[in-house]
Amino acid sequence: MNSLLFLIDEISKWTGRVVSFLIVILTFLICYEVIARYLLNRPTIWVHESSSMLFGAYIILGGAYTLYMGGHVNMDVVYGRLLPKKKALIDVFTFWIFLLFCGSLIWMGGDSAWRSLKNFEHSGSLWNPPIYPFKLVLPLGVFLLFLQGLAKFIRDLMVIFKERL
Amino acid sequence: MHIELITIILFAFLILILITGLPLAFGMGGVAALIVLILQGPKALSILSGVTYGVMDNFILTAIPLFIFMGLILQHSGVADDAYEMMYKWIGGIKGGLAIGTVIVCTIFAACTGISGAATVTMGVIALPAMLKYNYHKSIAVGCISAGGALGILIPPSVLMIVYGVFSGESIGKLYAGGVFPGLLLAGLFIIYIAIRCYFQPQLGPPIPVKERANWREKFISLRAVILPIVLIIIVLGTIFNGVCTPTEAAAIGCAGSLICAAIHRKLNWKLLKNACYEGLRLSCMVVWIIIGGSCFASLYTYVGALEFIKGLVAALPISPYLIIAGMQVSLFILGCLMDPGGIVMITIPIFVPIIKMLGFDPVWFGVLFIVNMEMAYLTPPFGFNLFYMKAIVPKNITMMDIYKSIVPFVCLQACCLIICILFPKIILWLPQILIK
Numbered sequence: 001m002n003s004l005l006f007l008i009d010e011i012s013k014w015t016g017r018v019v020s021f022l023i024v025i026l027t028f029l030i031c032y033e034v035i036a037r038y039l040l041n042r043p044t045i046w047v048h049e050s051s052s053m054l055f056g057a058y059i060i061l062g063g064a065y066t067l068y069m070g071g072h073v074n075m076d077v078v079y080g081r082l083l084p085k086k087k088a089l090i091d092v093f094t095f096w097i098f099l100l101f102c103g104s105l106i107w108m109g110g111d112s113a114w115r116s117l118k119n120f121e122h123s124g125s126l127w128n129p130p131i132y133p134f135k136l137v138l139p140l141g142v143f144l145l146f147l148q149g150l151a152k153f154i155r156d157l158m159v160i161f162k163e164r165l
Numbered sequence: 166m167h168i169e170l171i172t173i174i175l176f177a178f179l180i181l182i183l184i185t186g187l188p189l190a191f192g193m194g195g196v197a198a199l200i201v202l203i204l205q206g207p208k209a210l211s212i213l214s215g216v217t218y219g220v221m222d223n224f225i226l227t228a229i230p231l232f233i234f235m236g237l238i239l240q241h242s243g244v245a246d247d248a249y250e251m252m253y254k255w256i257g258g259i260k261g262g263l264a265i266g267t268v269i270v271c272t273i274f275a276a277c278t279g280i281s282g283a284a285t286v287t288m289g290v291i292a293l294p295a296m297l298k299y300n301y302h303k304s305i306a307v308g309c310i311s312a313g314g315a316l317g318i319l320i321p322p323s324v325l326m327i328v329y330g331v332f333s334g335e336s337i338g339k340l341y342a343g344g345v346f347p348g349l350l351l352a353g354l355f356i357i358y359i360a361i362r363c364y365f366q367p368q369l370g371p372p373i374p375v376k377e378r379a380n381w382r383e384k385f386i387s388l389r390a391v392i393l394p395i396v397l398i399i400i401v402l403g404t405i406f407n408g409v410c411t412p413t414e415a416a417a418i419g420c421a422g423s424l425i426c427a428a429i430h431r432k433l434n435w436k437l438l439k440n441a442c443y444e445g446l447r448l449s450c451m452v453v454w455i456i457i458g459g460s461c462f463a464s465l466y467t468y469v470g471a472l473e474f475i476k477g478l479v480a481a482l483p484i485s486p487y488l489i490i491a492g493m494q495v496s497l498f499i500l501g502c503l504m505d506p507g508g509i510v511m512i513t514i515p516i517f518v519p520i521i522k523m524l525g526f527d528p529v530w531f532g533v534l535f536i537v538n539m540e541m542a543y544l545t546p547p548f549g550f551n552l553f554y555m556k557a558i559v560p561k562n563i564t565m566m567d568i569y570k571s572i573v574p575f576v577c578l579q580a581c582c583l584i585i586c587i588l589f590p591k592i593i594l595w596l597p598q599i600l601i602k
Contacts, residue, residue, distance in 0.1 A: 020445065031418055031420075052227055053222055055227040065446060072454060075548065104198045
């Protein structure tokens with residue numbers, strides 16, 4: 001079990017670390033667009049769309065990393081004062097809300113990604129790139145997020161039952 | 166079910182879930198999923214993925230990670246060290262000078278970055294040890310850094326204003342222009358307060374000894390420290406106000422500019438870049454996932470008709486519109502004590518802005534008032550980001566209670582600024598009117 005948890009942590013950590021460098025690519029892409037427009041007088045047709053898509057991928061694929069790092073803020077007025085075991089007990093209940101949110105996004109995102117892939121959907125803009133890779137990012141990224149949440153859930157259960165033994 | 170009942174259940178359930186400590190993003194998204202599931206069945210859940218795709222390819226929101234990245238690079242670029250050195254040389258000799266200098270450097274920093282953490286952490290590392298070394302009282306030293314750092318979200322560029330702008334449909338450029346004078350007013354109030362307080366109680370902020378003061382030559386040489394930040398400010402804000410660039414493009418140019426600043430200070434290396442990338446992803450995801458969860462939740466307002474219901478309720482209230490504004494500000498203040506400002510935008514703005522428009526107020530004005538109010542949210546316990554940042558930086562002999570006490574006068578000044586901006590809307594609205602056509 002511990003090696004499974006370790007594996008999930010490593011997946012979250014490394015997807016996050018790799019994805020985090022997209023911000024440098026975004027910086028250069030958008031700067032290139034500004035230079036192309038004002039200095040070369042040749043605005044691009046593809047930067048606007050591709051940078052929005054990169055932004056989406058950056059955020060969605062980074063969700064699991066942020067959860068792993070404890071970066072998603074919560075209201076800890078009451079929660080923050082509880083003992084670790086009580087926190088674990090509450091988390092075991094709220095996990096189902098989290099699951100419902102992730103589940104909806106994986107299911108519905110997966111559904112629309114699948115339809116997009118089946119039709120080899122393109123965006124329909126002037127540049128007209130294929131859009132299914134972008135659509136696939138949502139179910140994939142949220143699945144990674146779900147795995148990291150599941151790891152936390154298992155850890156909470158371990159906290160609860162270890163105390164009882 | 167009746168709309169009244171659904172609206173009450175909606176909010177009661179959200180509050181309950183948030184109190185349990187589930188992260189805001191998942192709490193809001195999960196409640197949205199549950200309510201949709203109960204009211205409309207599983208097929209309707211596609212509303213959630215639709216909303217999420219909408220956030221994912223939003224070019225305006227792309228500015229958020231860029232401004233965050235820019236702030237993190239500047240934080241480690243050595244720009245603030247030089248600027249503070251300059252302040253030390255110029256006004257270290259007057260009573261409270263180092264604290265006033267801290268506020269000024271925070272103001273400059275705020276005009277370069279869009280987040281509150283960057284300036285707070287930077288100045289906490291640079292200015293706090295300097296002030297404590299020269300026997301400044303901890304209440305002034307800690308307070309001026311926490312309060313000065315929060316200016317980052319009011320003085321443009323500002324990440325929080327982007328969130329407000331996108332979800333109220335207002336122009337980001339107008340909001341940025343609107344934030345300039347309230348930001349300077351607030352910084353001015355901080356400076357006047359520190360100067361008066363230290364004039365009458367010099368033991369709080371003693372002037373540095375005469376023999377350690379700089380001569381004129383040194384003073385003028387130190388001035389070059391502000392050249393780079395000022396160039397950066399002119400490029401980023403200038404292009405936005407001129408309409409030459411969208412805020413997102415200006416943010417990308419700002420990122421490139423801050424990398425150049427770091428290179429000029431010989432601080433640009435693999436470690437800095439790597440850490441800024443990692444930290445940037447974490448902070449950006451925190452903000453944008455709240456936007457995702459919050460958009461899911463906010464889509465319920467129109468979906469179940471809660472918005473119309475609340476609008477009708479407010480319209481029927483037999484009180485002055487200004488009383489409604491006051492009521493909103495009080496509720497925002499209370500939420501600010503408990504919650505992250507990003508979450509507050511997502512929950513309140515989809516309701517408040519239609520009401521504001523219905524009452525005939527300017528949504529840009531209200532947006533800037535909202536941000537001024539959120540200045541306090543960064544400082545008020547139990548949940549205030551700048552308090553957490555400070556706690557992580559201060560030496561061991563400064564307790565959380567000391568930090569709480571230190572922010573009290575500054576929160577009062579922020580409240581004064583808010584009231585002044587409500588009474589004199591021109592402070593906010595004048596600049597957007599002349600700058601942006």
